[in-house]
Amino acid sequence: MIALAGGVVTEPVRQRMRRCYWLVAASALVEGACFAVLVPLLDTLIGDRFPQAWWWAATLGVLLVLAVGSHRAATARQRAVTSEIVASLQHRLAEHVVALPLGWFSPARAAALTRLTNEATRMLAATLNGVVAVNIRAAALAGAVWVVLLVVDPVTGAVAAIGLAILVVLYFAAARLLRGATAAGNSTTEQINAELVEFAQLQSVLRAYGQTAQADSEMTGALERVRAASAAYFRGAVTGSVVFQTGTALFLSAVLLTALYRAESGAVSAVVATIAIVLAALLVDSMAALGRTGSVIWAAERTLAEIGDIVATPVLPEPAAGSDTSAPADTSIVVEDITFGYDAERTIIDGVGFAVPQGTVCAIVGPSGSGKTTLARLVARFWDVDAGSITLGGKDIRAIDSTELMAAVSMVFQDVYLFDGTIRENVLIARPDATEAQLAAAAARARVDEIVDRLPEGWDTTVGEGGAALSGGERQRISLARALLKDAPVVLLDEATSALDAENEATIRAATTALTEGRTVLVIAHRLDTVRAADRIVFLEHGRVAETGTHDELLAAGGRYADFWTEQERAQHWKIGAGTTA
Ligand SMILES: Nc1ncnc2c1ncn2[C@@H]1O[C@H](COP(=O)(O)OP(=O)(O)OP(=O)(O)O)[C@@H](O)[C@H]1O
Structure with a gap:
C-alpha cells in the first residue's frame, strides 16, 4: 500500500510520512523496553532484592515517561501528516485533471472525481497515516516483546518464533480468503446497483410496453445473486477468521506448554515462565491488531488504485517551451485528412477533410452515429486526432x-x-470580469432575463446539481447566454434536437443567430433554415465525408444528401424553420 501511495503522494510528503512511521516504531520500541525492564523488576521483587528492585522501578518510570512522550509526539505528527496527505492527494488530482483532454470528462467520471477528491481522499489519508501507523506500532511492539522473550528464555522464545512464523502465514492465508470474497462481493454489488438504477429508470418504458413481468424476474435473479455474493463473503470471512483464531489458540498453547515444561524441569524459574506466558499473550494481541485493520487497508488500496488510474491517464501535450507562440493568423478552420477512434478497434472519423473560411458557416449533416459530434469536438481538441491535422x-x-x-x-x-451554483455564477463562468451591462445584454439576447424575472430569487437562484432545477430549454438558454457573453470568434454549435415549446424554440433560434453572426461557425445542423443558410454543408456518413456543397447544389446533385433530405422530410424529423419552405 505504501508503494502504491508512492505513485500519487509527492516526495516531500512521502518523506514526512516515513519520518512519522519511524517515530511510531521508536515509540513502540520504547514500550517494548518497558516490558524488558518489567522482567528484572518482577524477578528482584519476588526474590526480595529491594535495592535492585528500586533501581529497576526507577528505570521503568523513566521509560514509561519516554513511552508516553514519544507516543504523544507520534500522534501529533500523525495528525499533521494526515492533513498534508489530504492536501497532497487533492492537489495531485486537481493538477492532473485540469490537463486531461476534455473528452475524458463524462458524468460518471465527474461523479467519481468528486468522490475521490472529498471523502475518499480523507479516508485514504487517515488509513495511510493512522491505520498503517497502528500496524507499524503493532509489528514493532511484537518484535520487541519477542526479543525480550528470547532473552528471558531462549527455548520458549524459539518456540514462539516458530509459532509466530506459522501465525504470519495463517494471517496472510486468511487475508487472501477475505480479500477474494470482498472483491467478488463488491463487483457483484456494483453490477447489481447499476442494474437497479437501470430498472428504476426504465420503469415508464417497461410499464408502457407491458414488460414488467420479465423485468421483475430479472430483478429477482439479480437479488438472488446479491444474496449468493454475501453468503460467499461471509463464508470467506468466517473461514479466514476461524483459521486465524485457531492458529492463535495453538500458538498460545504451545508457548504455555513449553514454559510449563521448562519450569517443571527446573530450566527456568516459575517467575520467568509466568513472564514468558504474559509476553506470548502480548504478542498475540499485537497480531490481532494487524488483523483488525485488513479490510480498511484494502478499501484504501482500491481508492489509491482509482487515483493512480486517473493520474496515469495521459494529459494533452501542450506546445513545447520555446515553440512558436504567435497567435493564429485568423479564425479559419482547416480539417485535413483526419482519422480518429475512441479505441484502437474502431475508427469513428476516417480521412475527413474540409475547410471553414473565416466568418463562414459550415453545417455538418449526417445520419445518427455518423460521427458529427465527435468531429465537432475534435476541432475543440477534446481529444487529439490519430492522423491528419486540424488548423x-x-x-x-x-x-x-x-x-x-x-x-x-x-x-x-x-x-x-x-454546476450547482446560482444562475449568475453559471453565466459569468464564461467571462468572470464581465460588467453588469454585458451580463444583462447576453441574458436579454438568450432570454435568460425572462427566467430570472420569473424566479423569486432572480439571478441568485440556485440551479441544483447539473441544473436539475431548470427545464431543458432553460438550461440551453443559459448555455447560449454563456457563449454570447464569452463572445469568442469561433463557434461550435450542436443544434437542439429535443422537442422544445414554440416560445423556447423561437428564443433559442434568435439567440443562436446572434451568437453566430460574423463568426466562424461549425454547426451540427438539425434545422432546415440552418442548412439552407450555411455557406457549406459537409455530409458525413460512417465517419467519412460523403458529399460537400451548398444545400441547393447537393439537392441538385441528387446524391446521398438528397436521399437523406427526402427521408428526413418524409419522416418529419427535420425541423422546419419559420419562413422557409420544404
Ligand atoms: N465517448 C465515446 N466513447 C466511445 N465511443 C463513442 C463515444 N462517443 C461516441 N462514440 C461512438 O462514436 C460513434 C459516432 O458518435 P457521434 O456521437 O460522434 O455521432 P453523431 O453523428 O453525432 O450521432 P447523433 O446524431 O446520434 O448524435 C457512435 O458509434 C458512438 O457510439
Whole structure:
C-alpha cells in the first residue's frame, strides 16, 4: 500500500510520512523496553532484592515517561501528516485533471472525481497515516516483546518464533480468503446497483410496453445473486477468521506448554515462565491488531488504485517551451485528412477533410452515429486526432496553448452542464470580469432575463446539481447566454434536437443567430433554415465525408444528401424553420 501511495503522494510528503512511521516504531520500541525492564523488576521483587528492585522501578518510570512522550509526539505528527496527505492527494488530482483532454470528462467520471477528491481522499489519508501507523506500532511492539522473550528464555522464545512464523502465514492465508470474497462481493454489488438504477429508470418504458413481468424476474435473479455474493463473503470471512483464531489458540498453547515444561524441569524459574506466558499473550494481541485493520487497508488500496488510474491517464501535450507562440493568423478552420477512434478497434472519423473560411458557416449533416459530434469536438481538441491535422488560422491546434484555444472557441453542445451554483455564477463562468451591462445584454439576447424575472430569487437562484432545477430549454438558454457573453470568434454549435415549446424554440433560434453572426461557425445542423443558410454543408456518413456543397447544389446533385433530405422530410424529423419552405 505504501508503494502504491508512492505513485500519487509527492516526495516531500512521502518523506514526512516515513519520518512519522519511524517515530511510531521508536515509540513502540520504547514500550517494548518497558516490558524488558518489567522482567528484572518482577524477578528482584519476588526474590526480595529491594535495592535492585528500586533501581529497576526507577528505570521503568523513566521509560514509561519516554513511552508516553514519544507516543504523544507520534500522534501529533500523525495528525499533521494526515492533513498534508489530504492536501497532497487533492492537489495531485486537481493538477492532473485540469490537463486531461476534455473528452475524458463524462458524468460518471465527474461523479467519481468528486468522490475521490472529498471523502475518499480523507479516508485514504487517515488509513495511510493512522491505520498503517497502528500496524507499524503493532509489528514493532511484537518484535520487541519477542526479543525480550528470547532473552528471558531462549527455548520458549524459539518456540514462539516458530509459532509466530506459522501465525504470519495463517494471517496472510486468511487475508487472501477475505480479500477474494470482498472483491467478488463488491463487483457483484456494483453490477447489481447499476442494474437497479437501470430498472428504476426504465420503469415508464417497461410499464408502457407491458414488460414488467420479465423485468421483475430479472430483478429477482439479480437479488438472488446479491444474496449468493454475501453468503460467499461471509463464508470467506468466517473461514479466514476461524483459521486465524485457531492458529492463535495453538500458538498460545504451545508457548504455555513449553514454559510449563521448562519450569517443571527446573530450566527456568516459575517467575520467568509466568513472564514468558504474559509476553506470548502480548504478542498475540499485537497480531490481532494487524488483523483488525485488513479490510480498511484494502478499501484504501482500491481508492489509491482509482487515483493512480486517473493520474496515469495521459494529459494533452501542450506546445513545447520555446515553440512558436504567435497567435493564429485568423479564425479559419482547416480539417485535413483526419482519422480518429475512441479505441484502437474502431475508427469513428476516417480521412475527413474540409475547410471553414473565416466568418463562414459550415453545417455538418449526417445520419445518427455518423460521427458529427465527435468531429465537432475534435476541432475543440477534446481529444487529439490519430492522423491528419486540424488548423485554426493556419496553426495546428496542437501547437496552440490550450488556454488560448479555449479562449478562441465558444461551444454550445446538447449536454449542457450547469454546476450547482446560482444562475449568475453559471453565466459569468464564461467571462468572470464581465460588467453588469454585458451580463444583462447576453441574458436579454438568450432570454435568460425572462427566467430570472420569473424566479423569486432572480439571478441568485440556485440551479441544483447539473441544473436539475431548470427545464431543458432553460438550461440551453443559459448555455447560449454563456457563449454570447464569452463572445469568442469561433463557434461550435450542436443544434437542439429535443422537442422544445414554440416560445423556447423561437428564443433559442434568435439567440443562436446572434451568437453566430460574423463568426466562424461549425454547426451540427438539425434545422432546415440552418442548412439552407450555411455557406457549406459537409455530409458525413460512417465517419467519412460523403458529399460537400451548398444545400441547393447537393439537392441538385441528387446524391446521398438528397436521399437523406427526402427521408428526413418524409419522416418529419427535420425541423422546419419559420419562413422557409420544404
Ligand atoms: N465517448 C465515446 N466513447 C466511445 N465511443 C463513442 C463515444 N462517443 C461516441 N462514440 C461512438 O462514436 C460513434 C459516432 O458518435 P457521434 O456521437 O460522434 O455521432 P453523431 O453523428 O453525432 O450521432 P447523433 O446524431 O446520434 O448524435 C457512435 O458509434 C458512438 O457510439
